[in-house]
Amino acid sequence: MSVVITGIGAVTPAGTGLDPLWEGAREGVAHVTAIDRFDASAYACPAAGQAGFDADAELPSRFVKRTDRFTHLAVHAVRQALEEAGVAIGTDVTPERTGVMVGNILGGWEFAERELRNLWTDGPRAVSPYQATAWFPAAPQGNICIDQGVKGPARTFVADRASGAYALIGGAEALLRDRADVVIAGGVEAPLSPYGWLCLETSGLGAKARGTLTPDELYRPFDAGHGGSVFGEGAVFLILERREHAERRGATILGELAGWGVSTDGYMPYYTVEPTGQVLGRAMRTAVDRAGVSGEDLGAVFAHGSAIPFEDVTEGYALHEAFGPTAAHVPVTVPKSGFGHLLGAAAPADVALALRGMREETVPATVNLGRPAPGIDLDLVRGEARPAPGWEHTLVVSRGLGGVNACLVLRR
Amino acid sequence: MNVREEVVDVLRGIGFDAGELEDGRHLSRDLDIDSTELVEIVVALEQHFGIDIDAEAEGGFTTFGDLVDCVTRLLPAAAGRG
Numbered sequence: 001m002s003v004v005i006t007g008i009g010a011v012t013p014a015g016t017g018l019d020p021l022w023e024g025a026r027e028g029v030a031h032v033t034a035i036d037r038f039d040a041s042a043y044a045c046p047a048a049g050q051a052g053f054d055a056d057a058e059l060p061s062r063f064v065k066r067t068d069r070f071t072h073l074a075v076h077a078v079r080q081a082l083e084e085a086g087v088a089i090g091t092d093v094t095p096e097r098t099g100v101m102v103g104n105i106l107g108g109w110e111f112a113e114r115e116l117r118n119l120w121t122d123g124p125r126a127v128s129p130y131q132a133t134a135w136f137p138a139a140p141q142g143n144i145c146i147d148q149g150v151k152g153p154a155r156t157f158v159a160d161r162a163s164g165a166y167a168l169i170g171g172a173e174a175l176l177r178d179r180a181d182v183v184i185a186g187g188v189e190a191p192l193s194p195y196g197w198l199c200l201e202t203s204g205l206g207a208k209a210r211g212t213l214t215p216d217e218l219y220r221p222f223d224a225g226h227g228g229s230v231f232g233e234g235a236v237f238l239i240l241e242r243r244e245h246a247e248r249r250g251a252t253i254l255g256e257l258a259g260w261g262v263s264t265d266g267y268m269p270y271y272t273v274e275p276t277g278q279v280l281g282r283a284m285r286t287a288v289d290r291a292g293v294s295g296e297d298l299g300a301v302f303a304h305g306s307a308i309p310f311e312d313v314t315e316g317y318a319l320h321e322a323f324g325p326t327a328a329h330v331p332v333t334v335p336k337s338g339f340g341h342l343l344g345a346a347a348p349a350d351v352a353l354a355l356r357g358m359r360e361e362t363v364p365a366t367v368n369l370g371r372p373a374p375g376i377d378l379d380l381v382r383g384e385a386r387p388a389p390g391w392e393h394t395l396v397v398s399r400g401l402g403g404v405n406a407c408l409v410l411r412r
Numbered sequence: 413m414n415v416r417e418e419v420v421d422v423l424r425g426i427g428f429d430a431g432e433l434e435d436g437r438h439l440s441r442d443l444d445i446d447s448t449e450l451v452e453i454v455v456a457l458e459q460h461f462g463i464d465i466d467a468e469a470e471g472g473f474t475t476f477g478d479l480v481d482c483v484t485r486l487l488p489a490a491a492g493r494g
Contacts, residue, residue: 062427066449129451 002258003172006251007085007239008352009077009186013049013232013339017080021349022356025335025364026385030216032230032340037192045206047215048192049232049340066130067143068108070190073235074140075147078184082148085239085251087182092249095151099180101170102141102156103163103187104344105400108134109196140188140235152180160400161304163187164236165347165408169260171240181245186237189343203401204271205229205308219341220368221305221334222312222380229306232340236348255355258293258393259409261286266403274403277314281321283405284395288322291393291409295323298330298409299391300363300381302350304399305334306341309373315397316376331363331388333381338367347398351410354394358412363388415487416480422460426452435477443476457483 013031014020024031034040035048055064055072064072082088089098111128112135118126133139138156145154153174157166164187171185191200200206207218207228219230246253263286265279274280288294303315319327335353336342342349357363362385369382396408413421420433432443439445445453450473454465457479463486473479 060427062449065427125455129448129455133448 001176002243002256003175003240004243004246004256005238005254005355006241006246007081007083007087008236008254008355009079009081009084010234010236010349010352011051011053011073011077012234012236012342012349013051016053018352018356021339022353025338025353026362028338028365028367028384030338030367032216032219032232032338034215035192038194040197043197044201044208045218045230046209047218047230049230049234049342050192051233066134068111068134068139068190069233070104070108070188071134071140071143073190073233074102074188074237075143077186077188077235077237078144078148081184081237081239087239089148089150093182095149097152097181098150099152099171099174099183100141100144100150100154101167101174101183101185102144103159103165103167103348104137104140104156105158105160105163105189106191106196106199106343107137108139108190110190110193111135113193113195144184148184150184159404159406160402161306161341161343161346162398162400162404162406163344165396165398165406168238168257168348168351168408169262169406172257172260175240175242181241183240184237185240186235186348187344187346188235189345190233191231191343192233200231205306206231207307217368219307219337221303221307221337221366222373222376222378223307223369224371224373226307226309226312226373228308229341232342234342234345234349236342236345236352238348238351255358256411257408258411259287259289259291261290261407263405264403265405271401272310273314273399275314276321277317278321279403280314280318280399280405283407284318284322284397287395287407287409291411293393293409295326295330297393298395299358299388300354300394301330301332302354302394302396303332303334304397305336305366307337311399312373313375316378319378328377329379331381331386332378333363334366335364347396347406347408350396351408354396354410358391358394358410361388361391362386363391415484418460419457419480419483422456423453426456433476435475435480437476439473439475453479461487463487
């Protein structure tokens with residue numbers, strides 16, 4: 001029994017839909033810019049991947065007013081994904097047999113910050129009655145269910161930057177356990193509020209403005225000048241089904257979620273990761289084993305590539321732990337440096353790009369990877385996208401604070 | 413502007429279309445207003461008109477006309493307080 005992807009919806013700094021995201025990644029276009037959403041002059045990281053999505057133009061005003069931007073992005077991306085998959089809930093699948101799995105990290109701080117300001121300046125009655133339901137991380141999940149009439153299993157995964165990968169795994173497991181016939185799975189993040197951005201800065205994950213680097217040059221995975229991530233906002237959702245269900249209804253199959261593996265390697269201090277890469281490597285190996293393949297079969301690795309030096313180095317170690325000498329010969333890329341690390345949506349974005357890349361037999365390059373950091377013995381794809389005839393399998397790596405590791409294997 | 417027009421104006425400010433706001437329209441059935449949105453409406457009306465609405469004492473609002481009636485009834489009291 002296998003799990004396939006039949007639809008993809010995306011709202012990212014590259015635009016709406018997978019096409020602009022893929023085209024930007026293939027061409028190495030920088031979608032990271034100086035932050036203009038709020039005054040970021042006092043912040044260490046003045047750059048972000050900002051989505052141009054205008055909620056008022058796309059969604060009803062009474063919906064927009066009661067929800068945060070992360071819900072807007074998610075609901076819109078899900079509508080696209082279902083449309084591409086040709087799935088209408090209630091017609092093609094029953095509401096009770098449809099699931100929703102969402103990865104998110106921060107919650108809806110754009111909305112919450114405004115209301116907390118109202119609370120402390122004008123008192124409780126000045127606070128929007130929607131505050132409680134707009135802010136919490138499961139808000140996108142609930143609103144997707146309401147918008148689409150979903151009544152099956154629904155869950156939100158909060159596992160730092162591995163949240164989106166956990167959501168996809170949750171979706172696949174719901175299908176394999178026959179809890180659902182269709183699962184909408186993905187992730188979302190809208191971190192561009194003064195407080196949300198501050199949390200990312202104080203967590204030590206963000207790149208700092210430095211030297212002569214322009215905003216789009218700050219996020220440098222595996223580069224000798226790596227110094228943290230530049231984050232972005234976005235939502236990426238996939239439609240997952242068991243293969244026979246997809247085939248029965250004549251759906252176009254975009255690829256298979258063939259394997260996954262998780263492990264945990266919390267380490268002190270908490271903002272670091274386990275230094276040998278052994279535990280992350282185990283999640284990689286589990287994912288590849290589950291897909292019934294080996295390291296030699298991987299046409300590419302979409303690395304987590306946070307550009308935090310300690311994470312980059314240990315990710316390289318982990319690939320060697322998992323695949324031995326083969327690791328040095330598998331093309332490794334981090335296209336997210338072109339549009340920003342989308343946090344809860346990061347792994348789903350990588351999955352979407354990998355599926356398109358395999359179809360077009362082209363591995364997109366890592367943006368801003370000039371001179372590789374010493375001690376990372378990997379075949380890093382940099383400069384230009386690389387032709388990859390016969391590329392059949394991709395490993396997507398995802399990890400977060402507290403030692404959450406979640407790896408996925410995709411089959412073309 | 414009469415009270416009814418002002419109530420319509422307040423509700424337009426929180427996302428409603430003027431065309432859907434008729435006296436007989438049922439708040440939950442026709443306008444899809446839930447208890448949270450009713451709180452938002454009541455607070456917006458209080459702030460706009462400078463009145464205090466005790467939604468519980470009012471026994472709940474059923475139609476848009478009930479909101480207009482309530483404001484109309486409370487307005488003289490608010491004016492008298494000044």
